[in-house]
Amino acid sequence: MIGRQYGRIYAWDKVNEAMVRQWCEIMGVENPLYTDADYAATTEYGQLVAPPAMLQSWCLAGFGDKILAPGSTTENPYGVLEILEKNGYPAVVAVNSNLTFDRYITMGEKLYYTTVLDSISEEKTTALGTGFFVTLKMTYFSEKTNGEADEKVGDMMFRVIKFKPAQRPEQTAPAKEAPARKRPKPGISDDNRFFWEGFGEQELRIQHCISCDKLQHPPAPVCMHCHSFELDYQVASGKGELYSFVIMHYPHVAPFDSPNPIGLIELEEGVRIPAGLIGVEEGVAPKIGQKVQVEYHTFDGELTLPQFRLVPTKES
Template sequence: MTGAEGGTNAAAVTEDDAFHERLTALAERQIEAGEIRGMAATDPVNLPMIRHWTDAIGDANPLYTDPEAAADGVHGEIVAPPAMIQVWTMPGVNRGGKQVSTPVDDVLRTLDENGYTGVVATNCEQTYHRYLRLGERTVPATRFTGLSGPKRTALGEGYFVTWDVTWYSGDEPVARMLFRVLKFRPREREEDPPKAAPYPLRPAVNRDTEFFWEGVAKGELRIQKCADCGELRHPPGPVCPSCRSAGRTHVVATGEGEVYSYVVHHHPPVPGRETPFVVAVVELPEGVRLVGNVLECEPSEVGIGMPVRVTYRQMDDELILPMWVPREA
């Protein structure tokens, strides 16, 4: 490598290589079983916090907050919503008290110190083994599981960092979460984004949503339907919110609807998209609402009640996304 015009600075490359080796060594650090345990939750599972959370989320399930309904329910007592699992062990704003450093903390701190200060969450997958009950106190165990990079992205050069958290009550694991972030060096404004990259914003496909994306690939807009009470719901889920049945099927929507609400996105930049663009909530005659981009018209032409129809756009070699266009287009 030379320092000639258009060449690469050898010293900079050497410095980058040394940083990458140091980062890889941190990621590969072996940890003992007892070392991965973090601090126990400050407070046990409690009803006031459950009330705050369900109110904020809009979850009216009485099994979480009503003692009488819970006593007659399948659990026989109040239980905490499984999706609350992170709440019980989140550190405070000031991160007070003794903190347990994990390999994840070491890697993230090293990336920050070397200019990779941007962060965006890319994956979050949770598995619940059982419900938590009032009075239980959880303890998190964090384990570093993956480091990938450096990679060029529309946001800038970065590393994908992955870790697992398992929550225990006593010695029993009650929930697990895979979490992945992209830590990146913010791209300079004058720098051109990478060319011909795969579309970076990919939907999460799992057992609850795979039927929807299989339909998209076939040009069908599929809506989940309860196999027992017949209620349609979107986004898809494992359990009917009306009758609590786990039986599922689907219907194919007409593909037409009206703009129920929308925003025009100007900033920050979004990988793979040119701003400004419209993100709309579209209400279907079937009674559900879907989120998607509105294309083939100026953002100023979009309005509440605008008739639209679905269209399918090939984003890269593998990904097709449903979007919306004016019905007369």
């Protein structure tokens, strides 16, 4: 198979400004030659060009690595790797990826590349294991439509090792018991300290504006209604109704129960607060508007939080 040349793999899109701009944003490249058309017009190129390092990205396959652009070859340039895998060399690690560029690529060009299986080494043993170094060479072209020959614009040498992992002696370390997970503690600031400290006193404290006599939640440094800084709190009754809810089944997050019902409670006082729900029967969904009553539960011997118990619908 060495020396075999594989057919063309085309780019899905012509070289275009949108993909160049997005690539530059992600890579942190700020060269105006790539994104500022007015600046590029003053340079020797006279127009926007694509960053050379984008060469490989233009011809990448679609999501899943096997969705090639129309017109591309159906041959698999990496077929030799599949053969090695079937013969007992399952692992692969990239070793080299060297790009060379013949010139800048301009907007509107349509690219493709061809691949040659350049070499396969003798079997070698490395720290990773025993296997073969496989080297492929890709040559990139700009396709011409005016009868001219397609123009070579760059090359890439790509090398991997396809290997049988080395056997490492088993280490029998004593099993460590995983520490028990605790409930995460809330972020407490001067603006919300009264709210969290209230639970230790079995109080549901809701922020109150002295100036306009309105309540708000969550706590904030300023009244959301009148922008006053004159704030205190009032103790709510702890009664309300279920405004909305979600029951978390997955992922399982310690130390929370699974399933984990969370409700958005509309208090009698008119504000809403999210909290855990208790009294939810397995397989029976809570009902919107169902009455609830606050209870205070202490976790890990130090963290007291409010949870709301559903009042059975026949009593609500």
